[in-house]
Amino acid sequence: MTRPSALRFWLAIGWLALVAGWAWWEYSHFSGLYRWLAEWQIAKWGGYEQVWTALVPAFILAIPAFRVLRERELLNQASLIAGDDPVPILHRVRSGVLICGVILALVAGGSYLYSQTLPDPSDPPATVDLAALGGAAPPTGSAIFARAVPDTDRALQMDEAFRSRSADIDHQTIYVPVVAEGAAKDAPVRFFIDRASYAFADSGEAPRTNIFLADHMQGVLVENGLPADVVAAFEKQGVATASPHYLMTTNSVGGRQTYYIVTALGGFIAVILFLLAAIQSASIARARRRTA
Structure with missing residues (x-):
C-alpha cells in the first residue's frame, strides 16, 4: 500500500x-x-x-x-x-x-x-412603540413592545421532541406575528414574538398552548431572528415575512445563542x-x- x-x-x-x-x-x-x-x-x-x-x-x-x-x-x-x-x-x-x-x-x-x-439581554429594556415607529428600524436588544397587537390567529406552533435515558421531553415554541394598533394585516410582517413550553412525555402532559401573554411582550429584539425553517413555515401558510424582520425572543441569551x-x-x-x-x-x- x-x-x-x-x-x-x-x-x-x-x-x-x-x-x-x-x-x-x-x-x-x-x-x-x-x-x-x-x-x-x-x-x-x-x-x-x-x-x-x-x-x-x-x-x-x-x-x-x-x-x-x-x-x-x-x-x-x-x-x-x-x-x-x-x-x-x-x-x-x-x-x-x-x-x-x-x-x-x-x-x-x-x-x-x-x-x-450583539445586544446584551441584561440591558434595561427600550420601549418600542410600533404605532409610532412606522417603517423605521427599531433598536435591537432588550426591549418591550408598546401599542402592539399579537395576531394569534396566524400564530405558528413548532414542536420538537427530546429523547434521553432519563426523560422524554416535548418542546413547543409558538411564534406570533405582532402588528401595530390599527395596522392592516395583509402587509409583510415585520415583528414577531416567541414563547416556549416544555412537558415530560411520560407524565401524560402536553405542552401548554395558552402560553402567549398578550400583555407581556418583553424580551430581546433580534434582527432577522426567526429560524429559517420558521420563515419557510410562515410562507407556506401564507404569512409573508418582511426583510428585515424582528423577533422579540424570550430566550435568555437572545441572538447570541x-x-x-x-x-x-x-x-x-x-x-x-x-x-x-x-x-x-x-x-x-x-x-x-x-x-x-
Missing part, C-alpha cells in the same frame, strides 16, 4: 472542513439539500429530525476523506509493527491534531468575541484534541527513551 502524501492528507482535512461548513450553512439557513430532505420528511411524517437531516448527508460526503485518513492510520500501524522508528509517525499525528485543535479554538474564540458585539453553541462545541472539541496532542507528546517521550 502506497503511503498517502501529505497533500492528500491535508486535502482530506480541508474537505472535512468544507463539508462541516456546508452542513452548518444549510442547517442554519434551511436551504438546499437540507431543506428538501426536511420538507420531504414533513410531507411524509408531519415532522423532521433536525440533527440527522444535517448529519447523514454530511457523513456520506465525508466518506472519501475518512478513507484517506483510515489509509494513513493503517500505514502508520504497519510501520510500527515492522519495527520502524515510531517518533516521526507520532510527530505527524501530533502535528495534525494540534493544527486542527488550533483552528477549532480560533473558530470558538472568534464566535464568542462576535457574540459579545447560535454563537454560544459554536463556541461551546468548537471549544470542547479543541480541548479534546489538545489532550490527544499531550498524550502523543508523552508517547514520543517514551519512544525516545526506549531508543536511547
Whole structure:
C-alpha cells in the first residue's frame, strides 16, 4: 500500500472542513439539500429530525476523506509493527491534531468575541412603540413592545421532541406575528414574538398552548431572528415575512445563542484534541527513551 502524501492528507482535512461548513450553512439557513430532505420528511411524517437531516448527508460526503485518513492510520500501524522508528509517525499525528485543535479554538474564540458585539439581554429594556415607529428600524436588544397587537390567529406552533435515558421531553415554541394598533394585516410582517413550553412525555402532559401573554411582550429584539425553517413555515401558510424582520425572543441569551453553541462545541472539541496532542507528546517521550 502506497503511503498517502501529505497533500492528500491535508486535502482530506480541508474537505472535512468544507463539508462541516456546508452542513452548518444549510442547517442554519434551511436551504438546499437540507431543506428538501426536511420538507420531504414533513410531507411524509408531519415532522423532521433536525440533527440527522444535517448529519447523514454530511457523513456520506465525508466518506472519501475518512478513507484517506483510515489509509494513513493503517500505514502508520504497519510501520510500527515492522519495527520502524515510531517518533516521526507520532510527530505527524501530533502535528495534525494540534493544527486542527488550533483552528477549532480560533473558530470558538472568534464566535464568542462576535457574540459579545450583539445586544446584551441584561440591558434595561427600550420601549418600542410600533404605532409610532412606522417603517423605521427599531433598536435591537432588550426591549418591550408598546401599542402592539399579537395576531394569534396566524400564530405558528413548532414542536420538537427530546429523547434521553432519563426523560422524554416535548418542546413547543409558538411564534406570533405582532402588528401595530390599527395596522392592516395583509402587509409583510415585520415583528414577531416567541414563547416556549416544555412537558415530560411520560407524565401524560402536553405542552401548554395558552402560553402567549398578550400583555407581556418583553424580551430581546433580534434582527432577522426567526429560524429559517420558521420563515419557510410562515410562507407556506401564507404569512409573508418582511426583510428585515424582528423577533422579540424570550430566550435568555437572545441572538447570541447560535454563537454560544459554536463556541461551546468548537471549544470542547479543541480541548479534546489538545489532550490527544499531550498524550502523543508523552508517547514520543517514551519512544525516545526506549531508543536511547
